[in-house]
Amino acid sequence: MILATLDNGTPDGRLVIVSPDRTHYALVPVATMQAALDDWQAVEPVLRAISQFPAPLDPATIAAPLRRAWQWLDGSVYSTHAELMQIAFGLPPLDTDRPLMYQGMSDRFYGPLEDVILPSEDHGIDFEGEFGVITDRVPMGTDAVTALDHVKLIVQINDWSLRTLAPIEMKTGFGWVQAKPACSMAPFAVTPEELGAAWHDGRVGLDLHIQWNGRDFGHANGRPMLFGFGELIAHAALSRDLVAGTIIGSGTVSNADYAKVGSSCISEVRAIEMIAGGRPETGFMKFGDRVRMEARAADGSTPFGLIEQRVIPK
Amino acid sequence: MILATLDNGTPDGRLVIVSPDRTHYALVPVATMQAALDDWQAVEPVLRAISQFPAPLDPATIAAPLRRAWQWLDGSVYSTHAELMQIAFGLPPLDTDRPLMYQGMSDRFYGPLEDVILPSEDHGIDFEGEFGVITDRVPMGTDAVTALDHVKLIVQINDWSLRTLAPIEMKTGFGWVQAKPACSMAPFAVTPEELGAAWHDGRVGLDLHIQWNGRDFGHANGRPMLFGFGELIAHAALSRDLVAGTIIGSGTVSNADYAKVGSSCISEVRAIEMIAGGRPETGFMKFGDRVRMEARAADGSTPFGLIEQRVIPK
Numbered sequence: 093m094i095l096a097t098l099d100n101g102t103p104d105g106r107l108v109i110v111s112p113d114r115t116h117y118a119l120v121p122v123a124t125m126q127a128a129l130d131d132w133q134a135v136e137p138v139l140r141a142i143s144q145f146p147a148p149l150d151p152a153t154i155a156a157p158l159r160r161a162w163q164w165l166d167g168s169v170y171s172t173h174a175e176l177m178q179i180a181f182g183l184p185p186l187d188t189d190r191p192l193m194y195q196g197m198s199d200r201f202y203g204p205l206e207d208v209i210l211p212s213e214d215h216g217i218d219f220e221g222e223f224g225v226i227t228d229r230v231p232m233g234t235d236a237v238t239a240l241d242h243v244k245l246i247v248q249i250n251d252w253s254l255r256t257l258a259p260i261e262m263k264t265g266f267g268w269v270q271a272k273p274a275c276s277m278a279p280f281a282v283t284p285e286e287l288g289a290a291w292h293d294g295r296v297g298l299d300l301h302i303q304w305n306g307r308d309f310g311h312a313n314g315r316p317m318l319f320g321f322g323e324l325i326a327h328a329a330l331s332r333d334l335v336a337g338t339i340i341g342s343g344t345v346s347n348a349d350y351a352k353v354g355s356s357c358i359s360e361v362r363a364i365e366m367i368a369g370g371r372p373e374t375g376f377m378k379f380g381d382r383v384r385m386e387a388r389a390a391d392g393s394t395p396f397g398l399i400e401q402r403v404i405p406k
Numbered sequence: 407m408i409l410a411t412l413d414n415g416t417p418d419g420r421l422v423i424v425s426p427d428r429t430h431y432a433l434v435p436v437a438t439m440q441a442a443l444d445d446w447q448a449v450e451p452v453l454r455a456i457s458q459f460p461a462p463l464d465p466a467t468i469a470a471p472l473r474r475a476w477q478w479l480d481g482s483v484y485s486t487h488a489e490l491m492q493i494a495f496g497l498p499p500l501d502t503d504r505p506l507m508y509q510g511m512s513d514r515f516y517g518p519l520e521d522v523i524l525p526s527e528d529h530g531i532d533f534e535g536e537f538g539v540i541t542d543r544v545p546m547g548t549d550a551v552t553a554l555d556h557v558k559l560i561v562q563i564n565d566w567s568l569r570t571l572a573p574i575e576m577k578t579g580f581g582w583v584q585a586k587p588a589c590s591m592a593p594f595a596v597t598p599e600e601l602g603a604a605w606h607d608g609r610v611g612l613d614l615h616i617q618w619n620g621r622d623f624g625h626a627n628g629r630p631m632l633f634g635f636g637e638l639i640a641h642a643a644l645s646r647d648l649v650a651g652t653i654i655g656s657g658t659v660s661n662a663d664y665a666k667v668g669s670s671c672i673s674e675v676r677a678i679e680m681i682a683g684g685r686p687e688t689g690f691m692k693f694g695d696r697v698r699m700e701a702r703a704a705d706g707s708t709p710f711g712l713i714e715q716r717v718i719p720k
Contacts, residue, residue, distance in 0.1 A: 130684035160476060160649075163585060182579060194580040195509045198478035199649040211547055211645055214702055232720050233525055263498060267581015269479060273645040331525055331568055331587040335474075335513040382498040406546050 093140055093283040095245065097125050099155040099203060107148075109142050110280060114397060116145035122194075125158050125281070127299075129336040132228045145247055151397075156201035157247055157281035158226065162335045164275070166251055167191050167324045168343030169317045172350060173360055179261070180363035191319040191327050192299055194267045196251070202276035204399045208252060209406045213301070216255030217377040217403055221356035221385045223296040223314050224249045224341040225321045226281060230334035239325035240294050242334075244289060245297035248278035248300070248387050248396035249341055255359050255376060261276030264322060279397035280384070286395060288401055298387040298395070300345045309361075310354025312347040314387070379405050407454055407597040408709075409559065411439050413469040413517060424594060425459035428711060432459045432599060439472050439595070440700050444700070446542045446558055452527035465711075470515035471561055471595035472540065479642045480536075480565055482657030483633045486664060487674055494677035495573070503666045505633040505641050508581045516590035518713045522566060523720045524587060530569030531691040531717055533618075535670035535699045537610040537628050538563045538655040539635045540595060544648035545568040553639035554608050556648075562592035562614070562701050562710035563655055569673050569690060586658070592699070593711035600709060601617070608634030612701040612709070614659045616670055619695055623675075624668025626661040628701070693719050 094114065099107035104124040108117040119377035120139055122128045128135045168174060174186040186192075202208055210217055226245040229396045234242070251272070258271035296314035303309055319327070324340050345356040355361050377383070385399040408428065411419035418438040422431040434453055436442045442449045482488060488500040500506075516522055524531055540559040548556070563588070572585035604611045610628035617623055633641070638654050659670040669675050676686035691697070701714040 162474060162476075162512060168580070183579070187578070190574075192578055192580050193583050195511060195583055195586075197477060197509060197646060198512070199652075200647070209546070215645065234524070257645070260504075262579030264501070264506055264580070265497070265576030266482070266506050266577060269507050269509055269642060270644045272509075308615070328583060329573070330584045331529065332511060333514070338513075 094158060094286060095125065095230070095281045096279055097155045097157050097159060098153050103160060105155040105159050109139055109145070110149060111145035114280065115149055117147050117149045118142050118145045126337050129226065129228055129244060132336070151279065152205060154279040155203040156277035157245070158201060158277070158337060158339065160200055161198040161337050161339050163338040164196040164341070165193055165328045165338065166196050166341035166343060167193045167320045169324065170343060170346035171318045172316070172348050173326070173346030174343050176360055176363040176367065180366040188318065191324055192343070193324065193327060194272070195271050197274060200274045202274055202280045202401065204274070204276065204397060205401065207404045208276065209400050209404055210254070211406050213378055215257055218253045218255050218358045219255055219377070219383045220251035220301050220344040221300045221310070222251055222342045222345055223247070224251050224339050227325060227334055227338045227340065229336045230325055230329045230338065232329055232331065232333050234325040234326055234329045236322040239321040239329070242325060243284060243321060245281040246284060246291065246296060247281045247339070248385065248399065250276040250385055250399050250401070251275070251341060251344070251381065252276065253357070253359070276399055276401060278399045280395065282395050290389060294322040296387070298389055300356055300385060300387045305386040308354065310356050312345045312350070312353045312356050314342065314345050316347060317342055377403050379403055408600060409439065409471060410472050410593055410597045411469045411473060412467050413453070417474060418471050419469040423456050423459070424463060429463055429661060431461050431463045431633050432456050440566065443540065443542055446650070448545045452479045465593065466519060467591040468664050469517040469556050470591035472515060472591070472651060472653065474514055475651050475653050477510040477652040478510040478655070479507055479652065480510050480655035480657060481507045481633070481638045483631045484637065484657060484660035485632045486630070486662050487660030489656050490674055490677040492698035496679040502632065505638055506657070507638065507641060508586070510586050511532040511588060511672065514588045516588055516715065518590065518593045518711060519683065519715065520590070521716050521718045522590065523718055524568070525720050527692055529571055532672045533691070534565035534567055534658040534666055535614045535624070536563050536565055536656045536659055537561070537701070538653050541639060541648055541650070541654065544639055544643045544651045544652065546643055548640055548643045550640040553643070555634040556639060557598060557635060559595040560598060560605065560610060561595050561653070562699065562713065564590040564697065564699055564713050564715070565655060567671070567673070573714050590713055590715060592713045594709065596709050604703060608636040610701070611619050612703055614670055614699060614701045617698040622668065624670050626659045626664070626667045626670050628656065630661060631656055661672045669720065690719050693717055
């Protein structure tokens with residue numbers, strides 16, 4: 093099942109169900125994605141019964157699947173990425189006993205084609221290509237195996253990051269506020285079975301193709317997460333209930349053969365350059381720059397659709 | 407103007423306006439606090455025109471003013487607290503050029519008399535008495551002076567903290583997830599003029615009286631913030647718009663004469679004990695423990711009402 097949210101001028105948009113070929117949609121009897129997730133057990137069969145998609149889908153009208161969420165928690169669980177950043181920037185060694193996770197701003201997610209407004213090029217504007225899941229309500233103390241039953245939808249995310257601000261905030265231990273502005277989501281939120289064998293062990297085994305200003309930047313595969321989404325959800329739910337519509341992210345997708353497949357954020361490329369040659373060569377994004385991201389299956393299909401955005405000044 | 411939210415079984419509760427003596431209320435033509443903040447300019451005069459409060463107010467029915475918010479950002483700007491924690495726990499020195507702030511979970515705030523459910527006494531259960539403000543929409547890049555115009559309501563908060571988890575999360579630089587479960591709010595959200603001279607320079611100059619299991623714990627004054635709420639809002643808004651209903655917290659209220667006025671969290675008392683005697687003497691909260699918090703004005707009035715909560719196991 094493929095869901096999307098159309099921008100109808102309201103803060104939450106209009107939930108629709110999308111045809112298997114992602115060209116048409118049908119309105120559904122539940123107005124918003126949040127409302128569907130709040131009552132997923134009752135709503136899911138109603139949505140699954142829909143088989144006619146009368147309306148042509150205009151990509152320009154598609155908002156983020158959740159335009160705003162009550163909670164957004166982003167992991168960082170690709171050990172290649174963690175090790176590269178650790179070596180290049182002298183960060184503390186990765187704790188392999190527990191996932192890294194930060195609490196992000198959740199009141200706004202950009203749609204896949206929206207311009208991204210940021211205050212300054214001096215902040216080190218960077219993208220982070222990643223995958224995420226959206227849960228229904230997860231009770232406090234849920235274990236990692238049970239947690240996977242709470243994964244209702246899978247999404248593709250660009251976690252915008254401001255790299256010159258990040259280390260200043262990291263060194264306080266309080267985490268990121270200024271360095272993590274609003275994120276973006278690809279058009280389609282899909283139920284796990286839509287990914288077939290690519291959804292396995294709580295991981296998305298798809299290549300995430302990224303282009304920066306039209307040039308190939310990377311196509312790392314989502315599979316090698318040190319902790320899967322089940323572990324990430326359980327980690328988040330240790331001391332809190334997770335509200336329906338909680339979004340959990342994987343962090344920047346990164347693979348051990350980065351020399352071959354590239355990276356999913358500029359910062360990682362700079363880390364590789366620093367390790368190899370003592371200093372970073374690649375600059376961060378400039379206003380007017382574009383980034384394009386789409387996960388591709390083996391058959392060439394793109395389950396989540398396309399993120400293609402331009403960075404502009406406020 | 408004094409506002410409150412009644413628990414009517416819905417996620418957002420029912421907004422009411424409260425009489426000056428805080429004993430009666432009137433229903434208002436806007437259903438929820440969030441809806442009022444979304445359209446504050448139009449709603450405020452409607453609320454201010456209400457002068458009859460026909461219904462007696464039962465404290466047991468009062469929820470947090472915002473039962474859930476799209477964004478909750480908590481500062482830590484009392485330099486006495488920062489210095490004590492720094493000395494006792496070997497934290498990095500306080501950066502006096504920029505406020506400390508973390509992004510907290512915002513999808514649930516406990517009401518003032520609700521039991522607080524936590525998974526384990528081993529996590530070092532602690533309270534943090536503090537003040538907070540609720541803003542309308544704040545555009546990205548708003549300066550600290552203009553930011554104060556966006557303070558629509560002032561609140562009193564208990565920022566529940568799990569102290570054995572906090573340093574593990576701090577050392578990653580990613581900030582807190584597990585160590586910062588849902589917070590609590592006192593019954594009444596008040597407009598700035600309700601505090602009279604106690605609201606000055608973006609600070610709440612009231613003593614925050616705290617009792618733990620019936621014993622006086624502290625009554626530190628909110629005034630000596632190193633950065634006021636104007637600076638905190640501007641800090642938060644550097645790279646994002648703040649959505650209407652954003653809550654900004656001060657962090658644990660703390661005064662230089664802590665030997666006389668006490669503290670607003672157990673962790674600070676333990677830090678003082680460590681500095682004085684090499685080790686902490688005071689344990690954290692046990693299940694069944696109660697904490698009571700109320701800010702008091704010079705005339706003995708309590709503008710935000712009373713938080714009185716018990717900690718219980720899940």
